[in-house]
Amino acid sequence: MNKNNKSRRHFMAGAAATTGLVAASSFVPTRFAIGATSPIKVGILLPYSGTYAMLGNSITNAMKMRIEQAGGRMGGRPVEYVALDSEMSVPKAPQNTNKLIKKEKVDFLVGPVHSGIAAAMAKIMGQRKTPIMIVPNAGSNAVTGPLCAPNIFRTSFSNWQPAYPGGVLMGKEGHKTCVTISWKYGAGIQMMAAGRDGFATMGGKSVKDILLPFPNVEFQAHLSEIAALKPDCVFSFFSGGGAIKFLKDYEAAGLKGKIPLYGPGFLTEGVEEAAGSAAEGIKTTLHYASNLDNAENHKFRADYQAAFGAGPNVFSVQGYDTGSLLLQASAAVGGDVESTADVIEAMETSNVPDSPRGPWSMSKAHNPIQNIYLRQVQDGQQKFLGIAAEALADPAAGCKMG
Numbered sequence: 527m528n529k530n531n532k533s534r535r536h537f538m539a540g541a542a543a544t545t546g547l548v549a550a551s552s553f554v555p556t557r558f559a560i561g562a563t564s565p566i567k568v569g570i571l572l573p574y575s576g577t578y579a580m581l582g583n584s585i586t587n588a589m590k591m592r593i594e595q596a597g598g599r600m601g602g603r604p605v606e607y608v609a610l611d612s613e614m615s616v617p618k619a620p621q622n623t624n625k626l627i628k629k630e631k632v633d634f635l636v637g638p639v640h641s642g643i644a645a646a647m648a649k650i651m652g653q654r655k656t657p658i659m660i661v662p663n664a665g666s667n668a669v670t671g672p673l674c675a676p677n678i679f680r681t682s683f684s685n686w687q688p689a690y691p692g693g694v695l696m697g698k699e700g701h702k703t704c705v706t707i708s709w710k711y712g713a714g715i716q717m718m719a720a721g722r723d724g725f726a727t728m729g730g731k732s733v734k735d736i737l738l739p740f741p742n743v744e745f746q747a748h749l750s751e752i753a754a755l756k757p758d759c760v761f762s763f764f765s766g767g768g769a770i771k772f773l774k775d776y777e778a779a780g781l782k783g784k785i786p787l788y789g790p791g792f793l794t795e796g797v798e799e800a801a802g803s804a805a806e807g808i809k810t811t812l813h814y815a816s817n818l819d820n821a822e823n824h825k826f827r828a829d830y831q832a833a834f835g836a837g838p839n840v841f842s843v844q845g846y847d848t849g850s851l852l853l854q855a856s857a858a859v860g861g862d863v864e865s866t867a868d869v870i871e872a873m874e875t876s877n878v879p880d881s882p883r884g885p886w887s888m889s890k891a892h893n894p895i896q897n898i899y900l901r902q903v904q905d906g907q908q909k910f911l912g913i914a915a916e917a918l919a920d921p922a923a924g925c926k927m928g
Contacts, residue, residue, distance in 0.1 A: 567607075569610075569627075591830065601860055610622050649673060658866065681894065694915075707737075736751070743767075746775065749775060759788055791812025791901060798903055812840055822881060874888060890922070
């Protein structure tokens with residue numbers, strides 16, 4: 527790539543960040559004019575059934591909405607989507623990934639939700655130069671740690687990021703002992719470990735760590751054990767339908783008013799209405815809160831509500847920002863997404879100043895550097911209470927890139 531092309535690309539990236547990408551997405555360099563009408567293929571591997579179907583639909587809806595807002599084109603080219611249901615199945619992950627790569631020949635691969643699937647996908651992607659994978663949810667620490675690769679990016683979080691400040695919060699609120707409870711898979715194990723580490727920095731200690739097989743939602747025996755242990759607090763990660771069941775069972779067991787419940791924000795995110803009184807008053811830490819007072823968030827929430835008849839959540843934000851990253855990178859190379867090295871460089875230097883979550887940038891390990899917010903469910907909605915950790919970067923332990 528010559529110097530003029532490189533300068534033009536950085537100019538287009540800057541324009542994309544400040545103009546919503548509408549003008550930038552129509553720019554097509556002469557050298558690429560012949561192929562400009564062929565669609566850019568975006569493969570999607572997300573759950574559309576089961577416990578996490580809400581997450582998959584939220585991500586997909588917002589990503590497509592973001593791209594439609596820019597005229598439905600990326601770098602001047604039309605967009606074709608190829609979506610597969612991940613079924614939250616780790617054993618099926620290699621087959622599904624290879625289908626999108628080899629049969630569908632996608633230019634970008636968006637997914638997954640499940641940390642175990644993310645690790646399986648990353649092992650395949652790390653051995654290839656193309657396509658580029660964008661993780662819109664799964665927080666597997668390994669993806670931006672030992673499995674990091676030039677063609678793997680994340681627009682969500684690492685499992686460490688929202689959980690560590692939550693552990694610190696418990697200590698700041700005067701608690702000395704806790705019980706942790708989650709599912710026994712990548713996200714649950716890693717978030718509980720990060721929460722315990724944060725708690726330990728404040729002199730706190732976990733007296734019991736409970737892990738249930740995923741997606742088991744039989745909590746009663748474990749809640750009885752927690753009641754008997756009488757910890758100062760409980761730190762928990764569940765999401766989707768499992769979170770609703772846990773919150774309701776926790777309240778029904780009489781623990782809600784006796785032992786404060788904390789966790790990464792997924793514990794209450796998107797389930798506030800379904801959980802009802804069981805979610806009220808619970809404090810969590812996450813990279814988004816529904817009432818963040820910035821112009822992009824206000825517009826995003828209004829647009830999403832109008833388009834889908836329901837309010838957005840953090841998963842929608844992650845999908846929206848995935849769309850923004852795709853648009854920004856495609857505009858930066860004038861639609862020539864086959865020039866993978868240039869697209870990667872554009873993504874590495876991406877800066878999203880106008881996200882609904884607030885400004886964020888890409889770390890050297892390709893994970894967002896972002897604020898983690900303290901939130902509390904009040905009257906059925908997530909309320910922003912303050913910043914728990916500002917511009918927090920994942921440690922990216924084991925990443926040899928960058």
